[in-house]
Amino acid sequence: MIAGLERIVGREQVLTKEEELRLYEYDGSVETGRPDCVVFPGNKSEVVEIARWSNRNGVPMVGRGAGTGLSGGALAREGGVQVVFSRMNRILAVDYENQRAVVEPGVVNLELSRAVARAGLQYAPDPSSQKSCTIGGNVSENAGGPHTLRYGVTTNHILGLEVVMPDGEMYRIGGAAVDAPGYDLVGLFVGSEGTLGLVVEITAKLTRLPESVKTLLAVFETTDDATETVVALTARGITPAACEMMDGWTIRVVESWIRAGLPTDAGALLLIEVDGPREAAEEQAAAVVETCRAHKAREVRTAKDEREREALWKARKNAFGAVGRVAPDCYVQDGVIPRTRLPETLRRIGEIGKRHGFEVGNIFHAGDGNLHPMLCFDRREPGTFERAMAAASEIIALCVELGGSITGEHGVGMEKDRLMPLLFSETDLELMKRVRSAFNPSGLLNPGKLFPVSKSCGEIRAPAMGRGPSEPIEGARNERVGSDAETRGGTQR
Amino acid sequence: MSGSEEKLAQSLAAIAGEANTSGDPSATGEYAIHGVTPKAMVRPANAEEIAEILRMCAAEKLGVVARGAGTKIGMGGAAARYDVALVTTRLEKVHGYDPGDLTLSVEAGARMADVGKLLGEHRQFLPLSVPYQKRATIGGTVASGVDSPLRQGYGSARDFLLGAEFVTGDGTRAKSGGRVVKNVAGYDLHKLFIGSLGTLGILTRLNFKTFPVAEASGGFLALFREESGAIDFVRRIAQSPVAPATLEILSPAMAGVLGGQARLDGTELAPVESWLPRSGWAAMAGFGGSEKVLRRFEAELGRMANESGAAGTIALDEGQRAQAEERLREAIPLLLEASPAATIVRASVLPSRIGEIFAAGRRSGEKHGIPAAILARGVGVVYVAFLPGTSDGTIFEGLAAAASEVVQAAEAAQGFGWIPWCPDGLKNLATIWGSGRPDAALMRRVKQAFDSGGILSPGRFFGGI
Ligand SMILES: Cc1cc2nc3c(=O)[nH]c(=O)nc-3n(C[C@H](O)[C@H](O)[C@H](O)COP(=O)(O)OP(=O)(O)OC[C@H]3O[C@@H](n4cnc5c(N)ncnc54)[C@H](O)[C@@H]3O)c2cc1C
Numbered sequence: 001m002i003a004g005l006e007r008i009v010g011r012e013q014v015l016t017k018e019e020e021l022r023l024y025e026y027d028g029s030v031e032t033g034r035p036d037c038v039v040f041p042g043n044k045s046e047v048v049e050i051a052r053w054s055n056r057n058g059v060p061m062v063g064r065g066a067g068t069g070l071s072g073g074a075l076a077r078e079g080g081v082q083v084v085f086s087r088m089n090r091i092l093a094v095d096y097e098n099q100r101a102v103v104e105p106g107v108v109n110l111e112l113s114r115a116v117a118r119a120g121l122q123y124a125p126d127p128s129s130q131k132s133c134t135i136g137g138n139v140s141e142n143a144g145g146p147h148t149l150r151y152g153v154t155t156n157h158i159l160g161l162e163v164v165m166p167d168g169e170m171y172r173i174g175g176a177a178v179d180a181p182g183y184d185l186v187g188l189f190v191g192s193e194g195t196l197g198l199v200v201e202i203t204a205k206l207t208r209l210p211e212s213v214k215t216l217l218a219v220f221e222t223t224d225d226a227t228e229t230v231v232a233l234t235a236r237g238i239t240p241a242a243c244e245m246m247d248g249w250t251i252r253v254v255e256s257w258i259r260a261g262l263p264t265d266a267g268a269l270l271l272i273e274v275d276g277p278r279e280a281a282e283e284q285a286a287a288v289v290e291t292c293r294a295h296k297a298r299e300v301r302t303a304k305d306e307r308e309r310e311a312l313w314k315a316r317k318n319a320f321g322a323v324g325r326v327a328p329d330c331y332v333q334d335g336v337i338p339r340t341r342l343p344e345t346l347r348r349i350g351e352i353g354k355r356h357g358f359e360v361g362n363i364f365h366a367g368d369g370n371l372h373p374m375l376c377f378d379r380r381e382p383g384t385f386e387r388a389m390a391a392a393s394e395i396i397a398l399c400v401e402l403g404g405s406i407t408g409e410h411g412v413g414m415e416k417d418r419l420m421p422l423l424f425s426e427t428d429l430e431l432m433k434r435v436r437s438a439f440n441p442s443g444l445l446n447p448g449k450l451f452p453v454s455k456s457c458g459e460i461r462a463p464a465m466g467r468g469p470s471e472p473i474e475g476a477r478n479e480r481v482g483s484d485a486e487t488r489g490g491t492q493r
Numbered sequence: 494m495s496g497s498e499e500k501l502a503q504s505l506a507a508i509a510g511e512a513n514t515s516g517d518p519s520a521t522g523e524y525a526i527h528g529v530t531p532k533a534m535v536r537p538a539n540a541e542e543i544a545e546i547l548r549m550c551a552a553e554k555l556g557v558v559a560r561g562a563g564t565k566i567g568m569g570g571a572a573a574r575y576d577v578a579l580v581t582t583r584l585e586k587v588h589g590y591d592p593g594d595l596t597l598s599v600e601a602g603a604r605m606a607d608v609g610k611l612l613g614e615h616r617q618f619l620p621l622s623v624p625y626q627k628r629a630t631i632g633g634t635v636a637s638g639v640d641s642p643l644r645q646g647y648g649s650a651r652d653f654l655l656g657a658e659f660v661t662g663d664g665t666r667a668k669s670g671g672r673v674v675k676n677v678a679g680y681d682l683h684k685l686f687i688g689s690l691g692t693l694g695i696l697t698r699l700n701f702k703t704f705p706v707a708e709a710s711g712g713f714l715a716l717f718r719e720e721s722g723a724i725d726f727v728r729r730i731a732q733s734p735v736a737p738a739t740l741e742i743l744s745p746a747m748a749g750v751l752g753g754q755a756r757l758d759g760t761e762l763a764p765v766e767s768w769l770p771r772s773g774w775a776a777m778a779g780f781g782g783s784e785k786v787l788r789r790f791e792a793e794l795g796r797m798a799n800e801s802g803a804a805g806t807i808a809l810d811e812g813q814r815a816q817a818e819e820r821l822r823e824a825i826p827l828l829l830e831a832s833p834a835a836t837i838v839r840a841s842v843l844p845s846r847i848g849e850i851f852a853a854g855r856r857s858g859e860k861h862g863i864p865a866a867i868l869a870r871g872v873g874v875v876y877v878a879f880l881p882g883t884s885d886g887t888i889f890e891g892l893a894a895a896a897s898e899v900v901q902a903a904e905a906a907q908g909f910g911w912i913p914w915c916p917d918g919l920k921n922l923a924t925i926w927g928s929g930r931p932d933a934a935l936m937r938r939v940k941q942a943f944d945s946g947g948i949l950s951p952g953r954f955f956g957g958i
Contacts, residue, residue: 097728098843098873120732142677153675155684156652173932177908178649178872179640179841181926182936182955183693187651187684191677211734235593237616237705277734279785336673340593368675369594405676412678423671423678431667431942432680438938450679 001057005039005081008049013040013087024064024082028129030331031072031414035062035082042087044162044170044200050083051198052168054444061166062446063194065106065137068129070332071413073141073193077448083198085136091115092201099206100159100176105136105199109143112204121206124151127409128317136199142191144409146242146316147273149367151207153409155190160203163189163196166445176203188435193411195446196439210241210275214285215303215312218270218292219263223247223362226268227343229295230366233272234339238287242273243367244316247346250323250361250374257322260315266298270366271316319363320374327376329385333392334410335399339369345402349373349395356391357384370408371399393460397422415460417452498532501555501576505535508545513537513583524578526558527571527917531578538583540658540666540697547695548664550577551946558950559691561602561630564826565637568913569690571920573952581632584697589672592617595703596655596672601632601696617703620647622818624825627758632696638688642779642821645871646738650687653702657683659694662944672700685939691950692958693943707781710738712809712817713791715798716773720744720851723774726801727871730778731844735793739779740871741821744851747866748775750831750880751820762823763816768807777821779814824868824876829914831866832880836892836915836923838899840875842908850875853902860898861891873908884916893922900927911955926955 006014015021015038025034036059041047054061060080067074076082089106096119101112109130112123126145127133133143139161144153151157160174174186189196220226226245233243246254248267255262262269270292274284289300303309323330337345346362353360353375364372373395377384396406400422407416420429433451437443502516513536515521521534532555537543550557556574560566561581584600585607591597592615599608605619606627612618620643623634635650635657647653656670669682686696717723723742730740743751752769755762769775776798780790791808798806809817820827829835840850847869854877858865864882869875877899881888896912896919903910904927912925919925933956940947940958952958 095843097731097845099731100843142681144675148675152648152652155681156648171932171935173935175907175909177841177843179638179839179874179909180930181688181909181911182930182933183689183939184651184684184687185932185935185939187681187687188939191681208732208734231593234595237595239705276736277786277789279789280782283783283785336671336675338591338594338596338673340591365675369673370675404673405671405678407678408673408675409677416678420679424668427665428667428669428679431661431665432669432682434942435680435682435939438942439935 002037004053005037005050008053009039009041009046013042014038024067025075027067027069027072027074029070029072029413029415031075033072033075033077033414034079035076036079038082038084040084040087044164047083047164047198047200048168048170050081051164051166054081055167055442058444060444060447063136063140063198065134066108066132068133069137069141069413070334070410071407071415073411073413073449074137075414077414085134088200096121098176099208100203101206102201102203103135105134105139105202107135109133109135109138116206117209120209122209123157123204124207125154125157128320135202135204139190139199139202140192140194141409141411144365144370146244146365149243149365150239150241155187157205158186158190158202159205161186161189161199162201164198164200166197166440166442170200174203193413193446193450195436195450197445210281212278212281213273213275213309214281215309216272216285216288217301217303217312218272218297219266219299220268220297222267223346224343225296226270227346227366229270229292229297230342231340232291232295233288234367236287236291238284238291240272240284240288240367241275242271244271245269245362245364245366246271246316246319247362249359250319250363253326253361254315254319254322257325258315258318260311262315271312316363323361323374323376328378328380329376331375331388331392333371333373333375333395334407335371335396335404336408337369337371337399337402337404341402342366342369345371345398348398352391352394352398356387358388358391365408368408369404389460396460412450414449417450419460420450420452502533504549505533505546505577508549509535509537509542521578524560524563526566526575527920529572529575531558532576534578534580536580536583540660543579543660543695543697544664544666546577546579547660547662547948550948551663554946555948556951557948558953559636559695561633562604562625562628564625564629565633565639568637569953570925570957571952572950579695581630581695587611588698595705596674596700597703598672598698598700599631600698602630605629605631605634612703616706618706619701619703620644620653621650622822624823625758626822627760631699635687635699636689636691636696639825640874642739642741642818642870645740646736647704651684654683654687654699655702656700657686657696658698659686659696661694662946662949670700674702690954692940692954694949708783709787710779710781710811710814711787711791712777712779712814713794714775714777714807714809715794715801715803716770716775716805717802718773718804720774720848722802723776724848726776726798726803728844729797729801730794731871733793733797735780735790737778737780737871739777739818739821741777742869743775743777744867745772745774746864747868750827750866751824755827757823757826762819765816765820768813769817773804777817779818825914828866828878828880832882833884834881834888834892834916836879836896836912836919838877838896838910838912840877840899840903840908840910842873842875842903842906844871844873846906846908847873847875849906850877850899850902853899857895857898861895863888863892863895886918889918889922893919896923900924904928929956
């Protein structure tokens, strides 16, 4: 059967050896799922052929970008073929005047922003993993990032897609112009976690880089003061471009590795960025400083130059990696709450952690109430793994109790399928399944994701084995990404 | 009332009560769409009643058309079956408004005006500045997919609708999304409802992100002799740090229609004759911010208007901007009133190609001898309204041809075009949905998943769905 795949993409673009496959059984999550083979299509028609092959042979198929996903979305839960998009990494066209880009799914998020920066443009959604994650993966997860507070998440920036359905049919949905008539299929596909079709081309909006950016670091004695500040900013109608929070524990861990000059004796800090026309950014910065001070900020620093600014963001964006150095295992959660409940929620998360014997670290998108509590543990100690999972489940249940969600950006995947009933009734899920079946009738595309496989609810799936902090596996990620730099540069208009 | 109508009204009354049901032609007449009167009208009180009604209708294969205040019910095709008018206006409760979190959860029949008032008390708003603001319901606004001048700065409903509850064609209550500003759990089914014209389900509750009202607001108008100047001005704005909340271009005829004396739903609109010029092409921007930001924007816009060769410019104060926005918001009803057979094409193209739609609108108007008025939004949405002086059937052929030509021009410009508003007699003549799309097959599958019995507004939607 594998010979069929090799005929489509060439022998060297198919992996079947045990030791090669092992690299692809992980993503950024604590889950695993080993594919029976991995293929690297080079273009759309190869993807079409692969889908036909999978359909003909009844073999499950799952798409994969960079494998940085944090919910096991790209893992081959039921085996089969993993379709890795790392070779389809060309920026196909940039329309500077209309602020649009057409890209292949394997383009790395940051590469697109870099490619258009000269023209004063950016691709706004900026997940912290943007140096490695792909736009195809972003589309599938509806990824967010620090600056999505102001600029919106992935779905707000995607206008058109070309998708290959599990039976090999290819469709263009949406388009370069706004308001394609008919149902908003693009809105449905973005965030569908690779369960409806394989995305082979993306038309995205580009956004003007702001005229002025101010990055502020507000230092607080307690987490309460920091969270109260976020509540006050929101209530005052101040929408910074980004508003990220780091608690004391995380500050110390991060600083010990990254050395960005963070105050290691602080209780919490807020990394706030305001941007826009010069006057607006200045006024917003002043309002932010005033609000921070009114809520007992010990110090509010403004980054003096681009270098300082970059150092602060580096600390933020590499925090998960830093945490990985201090604990053998780390489980990053992703929940959302109404922003008004931030102070109380963080306190209760701390209590939940304590009760299960953990110190919980917090580094998250505070401005939109998107929490990322981290549970660090050593699974070699008997029972700790189970306790970590139990604590995580309680935290997510708390988010739901407060009117929030089980995931703000990392997705459901195979991590939270069992938590879906906390938010959705059986009839809600039935309808969603019907929609999945409308596109993926055989269920061969990305099986075992999103929907609870068994009826037991409220528990996070305990994976068979797990891995440390949420960094992608090096070998798997880098093997084929970024080999096509010249083509990329050369195809821009 | 015939026997079957009486029986239907009785069954509906058993669910929603006598007072909220009618099968009497004298009462159902006002719910006629494109000349077809439904057998019965029902005004359920809540989602549970809607579910019961739909279960009954599904069992009996009755066509159901949902409506709020009915202000946009003329959009879309004629229903293939229209037995029951389901009116949502009794679902008007606000379930949760959390000003501190900037989120709102409201029933589908709530009126836009009431929601606006509520949010206004907290100096917040929903950027859906849609026509018939006084009467329109929030569910009808979302389901009809009408757009708003504020989309330039705030995006369209798909950008701030956080979740929804609805009843599908088999009478199942379901929901998607949630109430928090960030959420990726499950499919975003609620997005499918935007502009779906009641063909997927009946919205019962909607959750939105709300926005703070800017500290101050102002506007700017630049007048050009030629449309090319206005287009150039808008292009420059897109490349500048100026971030307007609204941005449109009005053809002279459009300014004529929008700028006159106008009454709507019994209220006089604030007069704009004193400052809105009616000759030349007007480009108008509205924006918010501090006084300092407003002054900066005015200066930048003045400079860019100059570079684009403006014949004149006016800085609009807060009051004038509000008046302008009211006119822009109510453009559709004002156009529909301006002609007995008004036919409005909605085209969307890349912003750099709006000139092609302007040209097509003008060309077709001249060719078929019908006055055309044009309104373009900065994001690339262009409304071309053909406004014949008569509704005499003899003009229909020319009117249909003119509208279809503009739709084709939009498609030729790699955009989209369709005809949301036209006289009933034109619905079959003109290709109101354009020439079809490659993904129509996928849309049918979506419809099938939500309404396998095909009872919800059958035939009213895109491609005859
Ligand atoms: C350190 C770190 C920080 C992170 N920070 C953020 C953050 O700030 N915000 C955020 O939202 N996420 C964050 N993430 C999570 C992750 O990076 C995102 O979910 C990202 O969008 C995944 O992209 P990927 O290319 O790695 O996709 P993968 O993990 O490879 O796949 C993700 C999903 O997309 C599907 N998929 C991939 N490509 C396609 C395609 N072409 N067609 C169809 N389906 C496809 C897969 O099947 C899978 O379901 C972070 C992860 C790490 C490790």
